[in-house]
Amino acid sequence: MTVELISVGTEILLGNIVNTNAAWLSGQCAALGLACYYQSVVGDNAQRLREALKTALERSDAVILSGGLGPTTDDLTKETAAEAMGMPLVEDPRSLERIEEYFRVRGLEMTDNNKKQALVPAGAVVLDNDNGTAPGLILEKDGKRAILLPGPPNELIPMFEERVRPYLQRLEPGILYSRTVKICGIGESRAAAMVQDLIDTQTNPTIAPYAKTGEVHLRVTARAEREKEAKNLVKTVVKELEKRFGQDVYTTKEEVTLEQAVVELLLKRKMTVCTIESCTGGMLASRLINVPGVSETFRAGYITYSNRAKQKVAGVKKKTLEKYGAVSPQTAEEMARGAAKAAHADATVSVTGIAGPDGGSREKPVGLVYIGCHVGDRTVVQEYRFVGNRGKIRESAVSAALTLLRRCILTAEPAQ
Amino acid sequence: MTVELISVGTEILLGNIVNTNAAWLSGQCAALGLACYYQSVVGDNAQRLREALKTALERSDAVILSGGLGPTTDDLTKETAAEAMGMPLVEDPRSLERIEEYFRVRGLEMTDNNKKQALVPAGAVVLDNDNGTAPGLILEKDGKRAILLPGPPNELIPMFEERVRPYLQRLEPGILYSRTVKICGIGESRAAAMVQDLIDTQTNPTIAPYAKTGEVHLRVTARAEREKEAKNLVKTVVKELEKRFGQDVYTTKEEVTLEQAVVELLLKRKMTVCTIESCTGGMLASRLINVPGVSETFRAGYITYSNRAKQKVAGVKKKTLEKYGAVSPQTAEEMARGAAKAAHADATVSVTGIAGPDGGSREKPVGLVYIGCHVGDRTVVQEYRFVGNRGKIRESAVSAALTLLRRCILTAEPAQ
Numbered sequence: 001m002t003v004e005l006i007s008v009g010t011e012i013l014l015g016n017i018v019n020t021n022a023a024w025l026s027g028q029c030a031a032l033g034l035a036c037y038y039q040s041v042v043g044d045n046a047q048r049l050r051e052a053l054k055t056a057l058e059r060s061d062a063v064i065l066s067g068g069l070g071p072t073t074d075d076l077t078k079e080t081a082a083e084a085m086g087m088p089l090v091e092d093p094r095s096l097e098r099i100e101e102y103f104r105v106r107g108l109e110m111t112d113n114n115k116k117q118a119l120v121p122a123g124a125v126v127l128d129n130d131n132g133t134a135p136g137l138i139l140e141k142d143g144k145r146a147i148l149l150p151g152p153p154n155e156l157i158p159m160f161e162e163r164v165r166p167y168l169q170r171l172e173p174g175i176l177y178s179r180t181v182k183i184c185g186i187g188e189s190r191a192a193a194m195v196q197d198l199i200d201t202q203t204n205p206t207i208a209p210y211a212k213t214g215e216v217h218l219r220v221t222a223r224a225e226r227e228k229e230a231k232n233l234v235k236t237v238v239k240e241l242e243k244r245f246g247q248d249v250y251t252t253k254e255e256v257t258l259e260q261a262v263v264e265l266l267l268k269r270k271m272t273v274c275t276i277e278s279c280t281g282g283m284l285a286s287r288l289i290n291v292p293g294v295s296e297t298f299r300a301g302y303i304t305y306s307n308r309a310k311q312k313v314a315g316v317k318k319k320t321l322e323k324y325g326a327v328s329p330q331t332a333e334e335m336a337r338g339a340a341k342a343a344h345a346d347a348t349v350s351v352t353g354i355a356g357p358d359g360g361s362r363e364k365p366v367g368l369v370y371i372g373c374h375v376g377d378r379t380v381v382q383e384y385r386f387v388g389n390r391g392k393i394r395e396s397a398v399s400a401a402l403t404l405l406r407r408c409i410l411t412a413e414p415a416q
Numbered sequence: 417m418t419v420e421l422i423s424v425g426t427e428i429l430l431g432n433i434v435n436t437n438a439a440w441l442s443g444q445c446a447a448l449g450l451a452c453y454y455q456s457v458v459g460d461n462a463q464r465l466r467e468a469l470k471t472a473l474e475r476s477d478a479v480i481l482s483g484g485l486g487p488t489t490d491d492l493t494k495e496t497a498a499e500a501m502g503m504p505l506v507e508d509p510r511s512l513e514r515i516e517e518y519f520r521v522r523g524l525e526m527t528d529n530n531k532k533q534a535l536v537p538a539g540a541v542v543l544d545n546d547n548g549t550a551p552g553l554i555l556e557k558d559g560k561r562a563i564l565l566p567g568p569p570n571e572l573i574p575m576f577e578e579r580v581r582p583y584l585q586r587l588e589p590g591i592l593y594s595r596t597v598k599i600c601g602i603g604e605s606r607a608a609a610m611v612q613d614l615i616d617t618q619t620n621p622t623i624a625p626y627a628k629t630g631e632v633h634l635r636v637t638a639r640a641e642r643e644k645e646a647k648n649l650v651k652t653v654v655k656e657l658e659k660r661f662g663q664d665v666y667t668t669k670e671e672v673t674l675e676q677a678v679v680e681l682l683l684k685r686k687m688t689v690c691t692i693e694s695c696t697g698g699m700l701a702s703r704l705i706n707v708p709g710v711s712e713t714f715r716a717g718y719i720t721y722s723n724r725a726k727q728k729v730a731g732v733k734k735k736t737l738e739k740y741g742a743v744s745p746q747t748a749e750e751m752a753r754g755a756a757k758a759a760h761a762d763a764t765v766s767v768t769g770i771a772g773p774d775g776g777s778r779e780k781p782v783g784l785v786y787i788g789c790h791v792g793d794r795t796v797v798q799e800y801r802f803v804g805n806r807g808k809i810r811e812s813a814v815s816a817a818l819t820l821l822r823r824c825i826l827t828a829e830p831a832q
Contacts, residue, residue: 013452015443016624020434022457027431036429037464039457041438048453055471178430189549192488193527199489208460209488210427211568219432275698275719281705282691282698285719289697290807292773294721300729301719303691303701309716309759343725357708367521385521388547391706392570 001172003034004060006052008068008077009151010043021066021156028160032168033176033223034062044074053084057144062168067151069134071113078121078137081146085139087121095126095135102133127163131155138167177230178221181241182251184214184258185403191216194244198237205237213392214399215258247410258402263291265409266347271375273405274345275301276314276335278326278352279369284398300343304335314338314350327352329370329381336372336379348374349405351397355390369397373408380408417588419450420476422468424484424493425567426459437482437572444576448584449592449639450478460490469500473560478584483567485550487529494537494553497562501555503537511542511551518549543579547571554583561587593646594637597657598667600630600674601819607632610660614653621653629808630815631674663826674818679707681825682763687791689821690761691717692730692751694742694768695785700814716759720751730754730766743768745786745797752788752795764790765821767813771806785813789824796824 005025011017022039029036038056042048049068056063068077082089096118103110117134120126127136132155137148147164149156183191188211192199195218199207205222218241222233242249250261266273275285285301288294302313307326310316315338316331324330335350353369360366367386372379382404386396421441427433438455445452454472458464465484472479484493498505512534519526533550536542543552548571553564563580565572599607604627608615611634615623621638634657638649658665666677682689691701701717704710718729723742726732731754732747740746751766769785776782783802788795798820802812 012439013442013455014446015439015441018434018436018439019455023428023431023434025431026429030430037459037461038468039429039435041455043453045453052454187522187524189487189527189530190524193529196489196529208426208490210432211486213570219427219430221430277698279705280702281714282693282701282717282719283705285698286696286702286810289695289699289719289721290810292806294697298697298719298721300722300725301698301717303698303705303714303717303719305705305711305714306716313716385523387518387521388570389574390708392547394702394706395570 001034001062002060003029003036003062003064003168004038004056005036005040006049006056006063006065007039007041008044008049008065009041010074012041013043021151021153024153024157025064025066025160028165029168030176030178032165032172033174034168034172044068044076046076046080049076049080050084053081053146057084057146061143062145062147062171064147064149064164066149066156069117069136069148069150071111071117071133073113077148078119081137081139081148082121085121085141085146087123087139087141089119090122092118092120092126092135095120098128098135099133127159129155129159131158136163174223174225175227175230176221176223177227177234178219179234179238179252180254181218181220181238181245181249182256182258183216183218183245183248184250184399184406186216186245186248188216191218191245195241198240202237205233207237213395214403247407250406257291258399258406259287260291262402262406263288263294263297265406266297267293269409271297271346271409272299272344273297274299274339274343274348276339276348276350277301277303278305278310278335279355280351280394280397280401281305283394284349284351284401287398287402299345302339302342310335314342325364327354327364327368327370329372329383332370332372332381333379336374340374346375347405347409349401350374351401353384353393353397355393355397357390367393369393369400371397371401371404373404375408375412378408378412380404417450417478418476419445419452419478419480419584420454420472421452421456422465422472422479422481423455423457424460424465424481425457426490428457429459437567437569440569440573441480441482441576444581445584447592447594447635447637448581449588449590450584460484460492462492462496465492465496466500469497469562473500473562477559478561478563478587480563480565480580482565482572485533485552485564485566487527487533487549489529493564494535497553497555497564498537501537501557501562503539503555503557505535506538508534508536508542508551511536514544514551515549543575545571545575547574552579554580590639590641591643591646592637592639593643593650594635594670595650595654595668596670597634597636597654597661597665598672598674599632599634599661599664600666600815600822602632602661602664604632607634607661611657614656618653621649623653629811630819663823666822673707674815674822675703676707678818678822679704679710679713681822682713683709685825687713687762687825688715688760689713690715690755690759690764692755692764692766693717693719694721694726694751695771696767696810696813696817697721699810700765700767700817703814703818715761718755718758726751730758741780743770743780743784743786745788745799748786748788748797749795752790756790762791763821763825765817767817769800769809769813771809773806783809785809785816787813787817787820789820791824791828794824794828796820
């Protein structure tokens with residue numbers, strides 16, 4: 001069964017609000033195994049809504065409309081949908097009673113335009129609204145369905161969960177199940193090339209790659225009659241992806257971030273960590289510290305943006321700074337070793353680079369970054385060349401630092 | 417002129433990501449005075465994209481497509497748009513060179529699928545992508561326009577700002593001129609109440625409030641035949657807003673961020689700065705360090721997440737930690753004073769709080785944050801109670817820290 005979404009509201013078209021309803025409803029439909037091929041947004045305009053609904057009803061089995069059910073004159077969804085489905089509006093005594101009750105309980109006066117909310121298309125299923133005045137509606141005709149939901153998320157979500165989901169479940173048996181394989185340290189095109197044969201030949205499950213800064217996520221989605229079957233289909237492909245990408249897969253759990261995977265690894269190995277940052281200036285530490293429970297492992301972080309701070313905090317030698325410069329493998333190494341010593345940390349990662357827009361030279365261009373990683377008594381330094389603006393270069397450096405730290409821990413001898 | 421948006425990406429239809437691009441682009445179009453009546457979303461499917469684009473080109477003057485410009489086989493936007501506009505694809509030597517350069521600089525191997533990204537519809541305007549490999553495109557035919565932008569926001573936003581906005585501005589005669597009055601340290605509803613009379617009565621210029629974490633932006637927009645006229649209309653309202661909000665206005669320049677205003681203030685006063693962070697863990701320093709030229713003023717940053725680090729780095733007394741706890745005004749004060757001394761900085765800001773989700777108690781709930789600010793020989797400590805998840809609480813704390821630092825500098829005696 002195919003479903004599509006129409007969000008009604010001029011405030012979305014003006015960019016005043018982000019259409020989180022559409023994302024949430026799409027996710028719900030996907031989880032129900034419903035194919036959703038279109039989302040659209042129209043303003044509070046009867047003619048354009050009529051056209052959009054007509055198009056949607058032609059190409060999809062069900063249309064979920066959200067918004068435009070309120071009491072004001074620019075709320076037109078119900079009237080338009082009733083007209084499109086050829087169902088006249090009649091007063092629903094139960095809805096009228098509920099609306100009157102809503103105002104009575106709150107000690108508010110009910111205005112005439114609220115009565116409008118008790119009009120329903122003849123033959124429609126009325127969905128009670130426990131969190132507002134506008135009831136939801138399901139209109140069915142000739143095998144097509146229009147499902148009307150109120151726009152406020154705190155009304156829409158419970159109404160969907162309590163009434164619409166069970167309704168849709170009855171219409172569409174079968175399950176869509178997804179898992180995401182998250183990879184760090186490999187570019188999108190290389191990762192895609194490594195699985196192109198699978199992408200080209202797989203239809204169930206499908207594999208879809210998504211690029212994030214310094215990461216690639218491969219989403220594996222299967223459709224089956226039963227959950228167990230869908231899970232098994234996905235599992236086989238996830239295993240194959242894990243085989244191909246090996247240690248570069250940092251998680252196969254939807255909710256786990258790279259920094260979380262790093263913190264979990266540190267906790268598992270009972271290692272403490274310390275950061276020392278120049279161009280990333282706290283961004284690396286900040287990502288680690290966003291992981292709840294990091295206090296068990298995070299020793300200290302230093303932001304040594306100036307040469308003076310590098311010398312004072314990490315004991316980087318003046319000679320090193322003079323001879324090789326602040327952005328050099330030598331400085332990255334001394335920063336990592338010095339900070340490890342100062343903080344008594346088992347693992348230390350250092351970042352020094354040129355984030356721009358100024359400060360670059362032909363020899364050392366903007367985007368040049370050295371990352372040092374000191375684990376046990378081994379120090380690894382890697383050179384990177386990132387592009388983009390200052391923010392993008394810093395973000396890329398942070399991802400690379402987390403990736404290098406993770407690799408160094410993985411290749412270190414586990415503590416006995 | 418009418419414009420509409422098509423977002424391309426199965427991940428949006430599956431509800432994996434929220435369509436923030438559409439909200440941002442809609443806001444930009446509204447600010448340019450372009451009427452946007454439709455937004456739609458289609459997946460990575462050539463046929464459906466073709467139909468959506470055809471419908472859009474029939475009813476609107478310009479269509480902005482985002483997403484689907486990447487190197488993988490499911491990226492189809494360019495091919496589909498070229499076909500719809502009847503423009504064959506040809507290799508663009510300049511784009512090919514840029515993509516080759518992109519890979520060379522990174523020392524990465526360029527795969528064949530990346531070459532695909534250098535194909536452009538014959539006669540299209542190519543928009544360089546400084547933050548990724550896929551160039552944007554503008555296709556014009558028979559008075560209709562298709563504008564193709566990459567999906568990642570960090571590529572889409574700069575490309576729109578640098579190339580698409582000026583292009584659209586030239587198409588729409590008459591002038592829409594905007595300025596933004598940026599306010600820190602006042603909540604959205606209080607700020608809105610302070611200007612409600614203006615919002616209610618003004619039609620040209622209009623005043624639109626936007627809430628950001630810890631900030632409110634009031635966007636003043638005037639429409640006129642000539643730029644000078646529009647600018648004058650805006651100027652009068654901006655002056656009135658400055659009068660009402662006084663020192664809480666940190667800038668009236670579009671591109672200036674709060675951290676930039678703080679750095680500029682520090683530079684103007686020839687003051688050096690230092691940060692010491694617990695729950696924000698580098699996020700405050702990171703925001704300051706994102707400002708180009710900060711090296712002149714940023715002395716050092718310390719991340720003292722553990723009590724031990726607070727004692728060692730800033731000399732916070734063990735007795736203070738035991739008696740009042742790490743999250744207390746006393747600790748915030750000692751952190752600020754101690755870090756100022758360690759870094760020899762003129763201004764120091766400290767943050768200590770409970771970001772959650774664990775670690776809260778009845779007396780000290782999640783969201784409780786103390787911020788200390790030491791300028792000259794005066795130390796100010798303020799208590800805050802933020803709501804939201806861990807990330808949101810940390811962000812709120814960073815905004816509050818920048819706001820407090822700014823106020824303390826403004827009220828300090830200027831150096832003679």
